[in-house]
Amino acid sequence: MARQRAAFAHPTRRLLILIPGSYAFTWGFIALGVTGLVSLGVDFHEAETAMMLLAFLVFPSLFLWAFASPRPGRAMALLFGGAAFMVSAAWAIQRGLLV
Amino acid sequence: MSEALWLAAAAVLSMHGMGWLALAMDAHWGQVMHSPAENFLRTRGVLRALGAVTLSLSFLACLMADRPSIAALVWVMLLTASALAVALLLARWPKVLRVLCPAT
Amino acid sequence: MSAHFRNTMTWLHTWMGLALGFVLMVCFFFGALSVFDREIDRWAIPQTRFEPQPLPSFDRLLLPVLQRVEPDQHDYAANMPRLHDPTKGPMTPRLELPVDEYWMYTTHRDPVLAMGVGFLVPLPKDPDAHNHIHARTTVDPRSGAVVPDDALKIGSHWFYPMHYSLNWRWRDIGIWIVGLAGFTMLVSLVSGVIMHRRIFREFFTFRPDKHVKRSALDLHNLTGVVALPFHFFFAFTGLLIFASYFYFPVSHTLLEPLHRQHEVLEAQAAGLPHKRSGIPAPLASVDAMVAEAKRRWAARDMAGEVGFLKIHHVGDANSFVSIYRAGSDRVALVGEGIHFKAATGEVLREDPPRSAVSEINEFLTGLHLQHFEHWLLRWLYVLGGLLGCVCIATGFIFFVEKRKAVHAKAGGQGSRVVDSLAVTTVTGMVIAAVGMLVVNRVLPADMAGKGDWEKLAFWGIWVLAMLHAFVRSGPLARGGINPAWREQCWALAMLCFAAVVLNALTTGDHLLKTVFSDPYWPVAGVDLSLLATAGIAVWAARKLALRERGAVKTIPSEVTTRAAEAANV
Secondary structure, three states: OHHHHHHHHHHHHHHHHHHHHHHHHHHHHHHHHHHHHHHOOOOHHHHHHHHHHHHHHHHHHHHHHHHHOOOHHHHHHHHHHHHHHHHHHHHHHHHHHOO | OHHHHHHHHHHHHHHHHHHHHHHOOHHHHHHHHOOOHHHHHHHHHHHHHHHHHHHHHHHHHHHHHOOHHHHHHHHHHHHHHHHHHHHHHHHHOHHHHHHHOOOO | OOHHHHHHHHHHHHHHHHHHHHHHHHHHHHHHHHOOHHHHHHHHOHHHOOOOOOOOOHHHHHHHHHHOOOOOHHHHHHHHHHHEOHHHOOOOOHHHOOEEEEEEEOOOOOOOEEEEEEEEOOOEOOOOOOOEEEEEEEEOOOOOOEOOOOOOOOHHHHHHHHHHHOOOOHHHHHHHHHHHHHHHHHHHHHHHHHHOOOOOOOOOOOOOOOOHHHHHHHHHHHHHHHOHHHHHHHHHHHHHHHHHHHHOOHHHOOOHHHHHHHHHHHHHHHOOOOOOOOOEOOOOOHHHHHHHHHHHHHHOOOOOOEEEEEEEOOOEOOOEEEEEEEOOOOOOOEEEEEEEEOOOOOEEEEOOOOOHHHHHHHHHHHHHHOOOOOHHHHHHHHHHHHHHHHHHHHHHHHHHHHHHHHHHHHOOOHHHHHHHHHHHHHHHHHHHHHHHHHHHHHOOOOOOOHHHHHHHHHHHHHHHHHHHHHHOOHHHHHOOOOOHHHHHHHHHHHHHHHHHHHHHHHHOOOHHHHHHHOOOHHHHHHHHHHHHHHHHHHHHHHHHHHHHHHHHHHHHHHOOOHHHHHHHO
8 A cells, every 4th residue: 555655656746746847847938939939030920820829739749759758758858958948048039139 | 511421421431330340240140140251251241341442531531521620630530530430330240230241 | 568667657647637637528518508508598597599690790799799898897896997097187978978899790500699899997007908898798789788787698698608717717827727727638638648548549449338447448449549540639729829928028028029010010011000099080881881891802702791890990081991791601710801991882802812821820729619510510519528538537547437436445435436537527517517407497587686696506416416425425435336317417417308398488489480380490409319318318317226235236346457557558
């Protein structure tokens, strides 16, 4: 019973961390995508629409990959780290685009 | 009025297509025909091809009825309804599907 | 595919499916009802039971109504303090707020018109933001008479928002929960396909005469797989519709500066003024603009009716009128917008054809929001929604059947709780919806706050159904069947029948009239659907009674080993 409970807690903990993690990565992906496309000359609303179309394909795929990953710690680091990097990059590009 | 006729044709074609695809499968051939599936490999191959062609014709009928964006949706949903109907017939009245392959 | 991977997917599908399945039942069921939301409105508000009308004269009939609309009290109380800057002066009284925009919306299914007004906040904290206090009104287009607010549109203003927000408005938390449920649906579809080893071979398989666990799983797989495109696309597009505003509001937060900058540029490029000029100007004939818009659409080989009309910067020299075509013959919503200078009626801009990305987006959101006129497709959508409900419900049943014998032996209450919650969200939910319709017919039409009482009745009936389910769940602790399933089926049948009878008694629109002598399909459709529901409920109740009587014999065979359980998947 105790072994079952330990085994059960682990996937639940993974789930509770990896859903926000995949969400954060997707957020960064959208931000970087929009600013990147706008800096290449694409219209803002077009860029936003394109990234929204991709968002809910990326988000669940990312989550499924991370959840099934044999190394959940590495997956978590990639997700949150990637999110932080992409958000910073998007912020920097936006600063460059503002007049 | 012709839109309704084309849609009716699409529905009938979809039902036939799904029915033939079902009959081409081992378990369901046995269920409907009460004869061993291994003896009728060629017939079932023909039915499978017929099923695929009929489903494509169903899509063409949908395109005759409506604009392409709507036709695509109608066709996909007709596939769902037909597959469901065939599955329920197989579960409750499998003999009804015998009309799809009367010669055997 | 490794066993570990499949087991992980199984765990996800089971536990995320269980936790969010209760929410998904609400989304699929009320989503299915929403296909015919406006028809349900007609049933609930008898004074609107007439045919959809051509758009009446804006100048003569609609403008006078709009000019009499007052800012909504709740919106003013909630948002004025947030938007008004107290350092610039005292808060403008509600009835003195200046008008900034008018809008009007209609569909081919709606006899009544929805209209709204946006009022400006004169002294705002952030002058560049969208500072509006709103008001809405519903109008009979034949006379301009206003439909009273107390008449709740049970279809479009209760069942429809139920499916995307659970009608839980506090900080939009309901929308977030539904978002998580939609995400779970996508995860469950993918994990379900991965788990289902014989997906092609068992495409048509349904064995109702096997024991409950096998036939429930068969039905779960069948309804999940044959409607897989529907389930995937509705979950995906539902999330997409709310993506940019609620779920990933990147352009309203991190990228807000870039967004604002772009809006100004876009307005300049389009020649459509972004701000008021401060110089007053009159409004030219909007009817003439509507006529010109229809002429231009016909010239482009897409003749159509007006779906949406909006007047920006009302009363100002920069005011412009945007007129959009109703997309009732295609999937995309409203489109082909034409914009007119309000003071003179000249065309400022005709929206160009959409880019590929925009077309894809319009197609996807349009296929979910269904403004098209195609009765077969609408009924097929209802089928899809109900198949989704069956898929989730059979998922619950399989979960309980697989564990209840083991739990009964160990004295655990898990399957008892899950089963009671399943009753609540399957039969209980339908009882609440139909019960609300019954209450709608019982309460007098001119009762003050009738809508609030109907909402209270909905929640109250649902809570009662839940209590009933839990109280009657004793047999689960012994590995048996909860009699609440059967009892609620009977209750549902009686309520459906009562609703139809009450409609006939209180409005005189009985089925013989609405089908034969004076056809009115919106009401006939609702009545016939209620009768069909009653029929299915009675059939189910009798089947359940037979199973309950036979249940004692089948319990020993339900105690399976772990290996046998795994093989069932």
